[in-house]
Amino acid sequence: MRLICTYTSMAKKLIYICCLAICFTLSITSLSVSSKEKNRIEVLLDKLAYSPSPSDSGLIRREVWSLWLEGYIDRTNKSKIDEALELFNAGKLEEAKVAFSEIIELDPDYVEGWNKRATVKFLLGDFYGSLKDIEEVLKRQPRHFGAISGSGLIHIHNSNFLEAYKSYKRLTEIDPHNEDGKRFLPMLENKVYGKSL
Known part of the structure; x- marks a missing residue:
């Protein structure tokens, strides 16, 4: 149990750091999005599955995250997204949760609204609520590697x-070089099947 708590605590910190980095990247990235760029996500996810190296995967992953985050520009009020991200970055998680809920209410099809609220709920310890939001993400984007990884962490917790094993197995199918998949899959296979990869 101590090992699981350590992984969960470490995972929370990693998720928070990654989200801060993604928010920073978004703030310095061009904010125009077209249908062509939205379709590009699917092409990039196809590429990610066959990426030859961790560094190539990292570049593809960052581009996909950027496109997912930019998807709100022509869908939702930009100032609401900016406000929600500012609250999140400031560690005001309860307020960020409310802000992301308002964004979801404005546009239930905006995938990152659901994903960001799932992350906030996870960090607040609302694992059930986070998992429900992750389900909404995956209904809209079945290859959302961030949401799949998050579901794995919740199942471990x-x-x-x-x-958890199924989540990380799926994650490595989408993104074979994903560090979370590499870290957790052998441990989970051992837990579930009594052997290592």
Whole structure:
């Protein structure tokens, strides 16, 4: 159990740091999005599955994150997104949760609204609520590697090792060089099947 708590605590910190980095990247990235760029996400996700190296995967992953985040520009009020991200970056998680909820209400099809609220709920310890939001993300974008990784962490926290294993197995199919997949999959296979990869 101590090992699981350590992984969960470490994972929370990693998620928070990654989200801060993504928000920073968004703030310095061009904010125009077209249908062509939205379709580009699918092409990039196809490329990610066959990426030859971790560095190539990292570049593709960053571009996908950027496109997912930019998807709100022609969908939702930009100032609301900026406000929600500022609250998140300032560590005002309860307020950020409310702000992301308002964004979801404005546009239920905006995937990153659901994903960001899932992240906030995870950091607040609302694992059930986070998992429900992740389900909404995956209905809209089945290859959302961030949401899949998050579901794996929640299943680990809940000692639901088979579901965690399935999440990380799926993650490595989408993104074979993903560090979370490499880190957790062998441990989970050992827990579920009594062997290592």
